[in-house]
Amino acid sequence: MSDSPRGSTDATADDRTTRTGARGDASGQKWLSGFVSLIGLWIAVSPFVYEAAETAIWNNVLVGASIFLLAGYNYYRIQTAHPSSTPATSLVTILGLWLLLSPFVLAYGTDSGGAYWSTIVSGALTALLAGYVAYAGSRTPTSAGADAAEGAR
Numbered sequence: 001m002s003d004s005p006r007g008s009t010d011a012t013a014d015d016r017t018t019r020t021g022a023r024g025d026a027s028g029q030k031w032l033s034g035f036v037s038l039i040g041l042w043i044a045v046s047p048f049v050y051e052a053a054e055t056a057i058w059n060n061v062l063v064g065a066s067i068f069l070l071a072g073y074n075y076y077r078i079q080t081a082h083p084s085s086t087p088a089t090s091l092v093t094i095l096g097l098w099l100l101l102s103p104f105v106l107a108y109g110t111d112s113g114g115a116y117w118s119t120i121v122s123g124a125l126t127a128l129l130a131g132y133v134a135y136a137g138s139r140t141p142t143s144a145g146a147d148a149a150e151g152a153r
Helices: 013-049 056-077 086-105 112-141 143-151
Strands: none
Touching: 013 056, 013 086, 013 112, 056 086, 056 112, 086 112
């Protein structure tokens, strides 16, 4: 345990880098979650922009709305200084993977054109970005864990 007060300036460079890095990562997670939320909104609206089969409409509206709400929830959590919700972003990652596969599973057909490719690209982008946010959120120490680690020194 250290004799110096908590806010002293004699912290090592390693300590400062760790604390700053965790804060900077949360900011990146926040903006990526916001972007994924907007992708979810696009997914929900895209079947009405492009001509799409009824199965594509239902799939994209339900899955897109779910992504919009879950990623928006994660954005809100980070915005209000709570840790990223790894379960929520993991579910968004799974939904993104489903969107990547759904045109093949639900047989959208390549004649759907824009809806077909929009769903595939949006699903891939969602899975990649949400997967990163879930990974980074699970690796970022919570403020309680950081305080406990700092108190142990």
